[in-house]
Amino acid sequence: MKQLHELTIKEVHEGYRSKSFSCVDLVKHFLSRIEKYNPKLNVFLALNPNAIAQAAAIDKEIAEKGIDRELLGIPMAIKDNFLTIGISTTASSHILEGYMPQYESSVTSKLLAAGAIFLGKTNMDSFAHGSSTETSDFGPTHNPWNPDKLPGGSSGGSAAAVSAQLATAALGSETAGSIRQPAAWCGVTGFKPTYGRAGRYGCIAMASSTDSPGPIAKTVADAALVAKVISGQDPFDATTSPAPVENYPTFLNNKDLKGVKIGMVKEYLLTDMRDDVKKLILDAAEKFRSLGAIVEEVSLMDPKYAIGVYTVVQRSEVSSNLARFDGIRFGHTRDSFCEETKRRIMLGTYTLSSGYYDAYYKKAQAVRTKMIDQFAEIFKTYDAVIGAVSPGPALSLGATKNQPMFGEMEDILVEQSSVAGLTSAGVPCGFVDGLPIGLQITCDQFQESKALMIADCYQRNTDFQQFPDIDKTL
């Protein structure tokens, strides 16, 4: 029999219905696991002091009304860049140390309205500036598969929380790879909705034009449910779409992928990519074929251009978005920014300076438009494109030292889709050196249902979604 921390959302609800355990039981179970493992993993920066009281209230609600909310009593880990009333929010930066939010972010409000319980706030790269969670001002998070390895980032805490089973599901955010890459390195499922599908209000801004909140979960089915809850037009975010949200979970459980056309991006099989990683991607392509899909090689712009575009646009927006942390308010001075953040502010300030704006920012936006056009052309023929999420498995702690472009190199395969604002699911597709490798299934804007349907079918027909035995690994 599965232990409480191993249950998916659906299984938790079944347990509540059959009264096998209560919400208080489940929350206490997770809290004791967190107490035991968090010192080794450094996943949580702050815990919700009211979690047990909230669980008790939910038990009462279940007794009276049954389960009529989609995430009722589901314990979740929340990335620390989402403002949560009553739980300190720092974006893993000293400049916000001890900051208690005045309001609740739009997506966490939706999660709470759906009945979720927040266990606590998870570690991340400071202000989401990175792909390692090593630039956190509160120390790195360790990969549950091997504590000497990085969890990836920036949502490294949320991915590690799901992988180490310290929460049923987690909320992350992706600007370029920040959900899919840590999910890949920790061997769990990550889902990035289209830019503008889920509201950004109350999510501490990194790069405003690509920030996308999204779930990290044990299964595509769980991710689909959380994604559905957090999606939809946000009256406080002018960039969200008014298009109705499809009921994602109902698109799952397809028995095969007949009629689905998948493009395997040639350029994503980088020349310097390890052969065993390449093989896993080619194996995945074979798997899709065996499920009835047509898989063909497609060609996109060399992903190195995405790095250039993303670096310029993102640094520019960062330099502006962080101006509000002026050292006058929020309690800490600007020298509390970490090295990486300072580097980004300086680069962004430079690229926006008069005389350089045209050469950098404008050119980057022009290339970005080209990328969007290229994807649009491909999606006329193909339902999805696939490739590895990351060029290799999790790197060792310390790998980011003296590597200011570390994140960009690790995110080379996901930056294009982020810059183009697409939706993409990341699922485990095998292991190398005992570490998980992730596959991305990327679809056109607002084709969440399709990406989830394909990822779900793949996941149910493979057995790569595994969880480390952390009593052994740690």
Added chain:
Amino acid sequence: MNITPLIGLEVHVELETKSKMFCGCPADHFGKVPNTQTCPVCLGLPGALPVPNKKALESCLKIGLALNCSINRLSKFDRKQYFYPDLAKGYQISQYDQPFCSEGFLNLDSGKKIGIERVHQEEDTGKLQHTVLNGEKVTLVDFNRSGVPLVEIVSKPDMSSSAEAKEYLKKVHEIIRAIGVSSADMEKGQMRLEPTVNVCIENEAGIRYTPLVEIKNINSFNFAVQAIEFEIKRQVEDFEKTGVEKSSTNKTTRGYDSVKKVTFLQRTKEEAKDYRYFPEPDIPPFIIEEDFVEKIGKELPLLPDQEISSLKNLGVERKDAKILVSTQNQVAIQIIHDYSDDDRIESKKLASLIVNGKLDPAEHVLVRYQELTKVGNTDRGELEKVIQGIMLANPVLVADFKGGKIAVAGFFVGQAMKETKGTADPKTLSEVVLDLLNK
């Protein structure tokens, strides 16, 4: 030597929308308790995002249309970045290269056309209060004004005297009030002025221009006039001394001291800020449809100049028409139009009576008009008879008059008016009284 000032004006107008530019807080901030009208958005808290106010956009378009601008079909907001403690986000949301409205004009009474370069939408900043608290000098920030919608109207440097600048400003002020987007109360800071001045000097050496000077934040028309006049004089004198001409690097910013009546240097171009404008990623670009602009255009009332000429067409004197329009006496203007077809009322006289406060347009207009315009008895013969009778009865007073006490003439006028029961025409009556007394 021939001297021609070149004056351009930047005018900031706070819109009187219900809510602020990018959040739901009330926009009316004047006299409110500090920091009581704020929210995460206008405080620039982490994670907060701007959502544009559609009403403000409409007001901005109205101003643009009233100033004959073309409305740009494609427009967007940009971030203007600088540090100041009253600027919550570290940037101001403004418009850089694609303003809502551009290329308009405004006609002065002389017929001279003043070009309008652009009309764009932005947000106001908070307000600093320098004060003493518990014996310590402190600066406090009030964010009630942070995010209040602000429209900037930028003219071309087409004005060549302070008088033209003043006329331009007054016309802009009247237009803003007439279209109902703001009361543009200068004392409340709802309208702020920034003249840019330089001078074209033409002599035997050729045509040369003095360096550009921008004068910041003036809050009255008269101060604007004084500052411009001071600046013209200062620049000519400076040029005669130094011979420095305008270049792309020597624009300066000056303040105006209304007590000493002088402008003073604030910063030079070398110190000028690089605002690092870039498109506001939190607000999608705007595509402004033709029929939306048309709808806004239809909502515009008659503009002051149009209203003045329509009154003039009814025969109203220009000075009266201007007063009625500038005081926004809509009731009176309506009544003058309503009675313009009535043969019993002359529009010119009606307007004059209203302007001079003799006729209240809320009264029964026709009756009051007839009372006030009833023509008195002007038959000199009849009046002479009456006055002669009074003179006979008051020989002492007649003698007083002839002895130099001319004030007693008033007594005769009064008595005559009494005896004629007020029917005498006052002007004719006093003439006849004086004629007879002087005989």
